[in-house]
Amino acid sequence: MLVGLGVAAALIGFLTKPNEAAGQSSGTTVARTPDGHPDLSGIWQAVNTAAWDLEPHVAQPDVPAGIGAIDGNRIPYAAAALAKKKENYKNRATLDPDGRCFLPGVPRVMYMPFPFQIVQTPTLVTMLFEYAHTVRNIFMNTPHPRGPIEWWMGDSRGRWEGDTLVVDVVHFNADTWFDKAGNFHTEEMHLVERFTPIGTDHIDYEVTVEDSKVFTKPWKISMILYRHKERNLRLLEYECYSFEGPEIYKPIHTP
Numbered sequence: 001m002l003v004g005l006g007v008a009a010a011l012i013g014f015l016t017k018p019n020e021a022a023g024q025s026s027g028t029t030v031a032r033t034p035d036g037h038p039d040l041s042g043i044w045q046a047v048n049t050a051a052w053d054l055e056p057h058v059a060q061p062d063v064p065a066g067i068g069a070i071d072g073n074r075i076p077y078a079a080a081a082l083a084k085k086k087e088n089y090k091n092r093a094t095l096d097p098d099g100r101c102f103l104p105g106v107p108r109v110m111y112m113p114f115p116f117q118i119v120q121t122p123t124l125v126t127m128l129f130e131y132a133h134t135v136r137n138i139f140m141n142t143p144h145p146r147g148p149i150e151w152w153m154g155d156s157r158g159r160w161e162g163d164t165l166v167v168d169v170v171h172f173n174a175d176t177w178f179d180k181a182g183n184f185h186t187e188e189m190h191l192v193e194r195f196t197p198i199g200t201d202h203i204d205y206e207v208t209v210e211d212s213k214v215f216t217k218p219w220k221i222s223m224i225l226y227r228h229k230e231r232n233l234r235l236l237e238y239e240c241y242s243f244e245g246p247e248i249y250k251p252i253h254t255p
Contacts, residue, residue, distance in 0.1 A: 030163065030197045033120065038163050038197045040118045040125070043228040043235065046111035046205070050223060053181035063180070069111070071220040075183060081214040088182025097176050101132065101240035103152035105176030106169055106191060107207045107221060109134055115228055117235055125158055125165070132240045138167050147171055150187050165195040186213040201227040 031039040049057070049066030055075060056068035077085060088095055098104055104112060114130040125138040138158040145155065150173035158167045169191040177184050189211040196204040203225040210218045 031200055035122055037160050041120050043115050043117045043233055044225045045115040046223055047226055048223055050111040051113055051179055054179050054183055069221050069223045076216045076219055078216050085182050085184060088184060092180060092182050096180055101242040102175060103134055105152055106154050108178055114238055128235060130235045130238050132238060144170055167193040185211045188213050
């Protein structure tokens, strides 16, 4: 599988042939594809503690301390939803969908502590995640299909605004969390992601979150994605194991 992904990425990289040019909106140098858009191809990773808790938090057993990744530091929950979040946190060892090896959903997959690879063409941006063979496709300049539809990773549709890749994501199910702290959403969630390169090796990643069933107003996640520069680096395989009982772990292969 790894060989196949590597060959596909190499072929696409050969076809796009990125070159260096001055960034239009960032004022920095970014790699570009022949059609003039920033070339986001490469292996990237968030280096923060958002996967454990998006909000600021102190260190705990198996949880590194973090300054948070939310504008304003607190998620604007409605009262009933905040009570459910607290219940999720209390029972996170058994309720966290990640612990049961479900697909992590968006945006959680973007800042889990695993690298991911972006393969880019004019009509499709594909993200290949080391976590459990997860694949995410962003279809460019095409409308969402009519719903209601519920998918683990939602439905992603992209467009370029200057040097920023803007991705509109809808059609979620309600079975994923934002992090290990129990922050959650419903099937009504709507995301707008913005990927803005700031130089050749960094992407400013922002997500605006809306879900009127859970939150009192839209809120924003923001962080930097870092390009891996190690020689001969490639994605490896992380097989998730679901906890089935006191002494039984079962590998789960996600599609």
